[in-house]
Amino acid sequence: MSAECAELSARLFADASADGVPSHGLNRFPLFVSCIERGLVDVSATPECVASFGGLERWDGRRGPGNLNAHRCMDRAIELARTHGVGAVALAHTNHWMRGGAYGWQAADAGVVGICWTNTLPNLPPWGATSPRIGNNPLVIGVPRAGGHVVLDMAMSQFSYGALSVHRMRGQELPVDGGYDEQGRLTRSPAAIERTQRLLPIGYWKGSGLSVVLDMIATLLSGGQATHEITPVVADETGQSQVFVAFDPSTLGAMDEVNSSVDRIVEDLHQTGADVRYPGERTLATRQRSMSEGVEVEPSIWEAVRALLGRV
């Protein structure tokens, strides 16, 4: 792995923790190293463009590090948007992109609207079934804004497995029903849902349908694996398919107008109540606190990461 790639990958892990998403930041770093050691992630692989037409490209991730592949492909979608107004890159044969929100922030930092999603291993029952067969397929949307970007980063399950484990470890119930228990009843118990793997999709049948079509688009545009094809060969999650889309509003002119329209939406939202936030607002506050007071890290995770120093 080149020093440049290592630095970018490390920054993406560290930024996730600094932004308050340790589950896909430092907490996941030991698993990332384990995937490298077991040959699932090829640290020397770099993604390459395998088909191209105008603003649309298909890339092969060659099983390289998922966060580097995703960062490269969003970067390319942004470049394509600069020259075509809109650009899209579909990426096959990649690995877990860690924190999806990173690529929404990346697009917004470049002044473009970014939309990206990934498929996953089967970890969510489709509506009407009881076993995990579709993915929770995170969807990320970034909108640039001078006063703080708006970045939505949401999975298709009401709670991610990371959120379930955080609630369980704290002894907390979920704020709303998150899935089914062993008796098939809706429950707020994170441990019961972890046991059944019967997570609820957002909006019940709606999130289930959205998960399916996101998987279809990622698979057909990238030529990669669908969710149902991800685990049969290896138990670990590897070989995901992803899509990165960027729109460059500056190509249509009138950026002042663009900026003010987003600001007016934020202002209106803030007037509705003290607890109403735009997506990404809390992230920015957490980042600012991390930068001034230091990044919170679980002591056990810090020890695990330090222990890796002797191995690599």
Add this chain to the structure above:
Amino acid sequence: MSAECAELSARLFADASADGVPSHGLNRFPLFVSCIERGLVDVSATPECVASFGGLERWDGRRGPGNLNAHRCMDRAIELARTHGVGAVALAHTNHWMRGGAYGWQAADAGVVGICWTNTLPNLPPWGATSPRIGNNPLVIGVPRAGGHVVLDMAMSQFSYGALSVHRMRGQELPVDGGYDEQGRLTRSPAAIERTQRLLPIGYWKGSGLSVVLDMIATLLSGGQATHEITPVVADETGQSQVFVAFDPSTLGAMDEVNSSVDRIVEDLHQTGADVRYPGERTLATRQRSMSEGVEVEPSIWEAVRALLGRV
């Protein structure tokens, strides 16, 4: 209105009823005529391109018929995808597009992946607030498939106002909580939710966030009105902003592979249970029944539509 435009508009209304979505088909036709009579919809207006860069265009709907404007802009997004791989059209100053799913079917019929959404008047409370301030902003995604297209057509509220009224008229409770009653308790009573206008967004905070970013993108790319700007001037819903995106997978080659990947996802989904369907599957069955047995129309709606014949 030209004969050609009238025929297309009529077909879009009739198709919605034939596909089992009468709420945005014939049932809405009397309101459409009323909007024309009150000058909110200008039947003689045709949309025009006001800014263009590569595969991205901004159109002005000039307050013309919403279904014709949307059909024209999806058509243009498809043309752009044919020449740029990916194409996107942002449409400002339009009117209600009636059944959003129509434009997903349109893209899929053309063999491309289509994604489109609209903003709406404020009709949904953002998460953390109690009054309607964001839109239920329907999102439509169409994926072409020889054996029957996959088309998702979903609003950001768990139930649309149309679904609430259908349940109320049938004396049915909602299958899951759909919003809050006057005491601020979650309820399955459609009438109580209609009174409070406190509908639940899909996935609670998640659907609320998705609604906000869809509004932002539609507004900033089109240069049109945001949800919070739609009703202050006129009580009716007029002047929406919309986005139409198309990806042409054939530009990347290997269409056989594309088709088979989507088929494999459908097959896997069908294996999970007898009640598991892909988005659009039920629509296709309804369409086939309508074509063989006739389209179901509420007698009162049929009378109302016939009564309009004397007025136009």
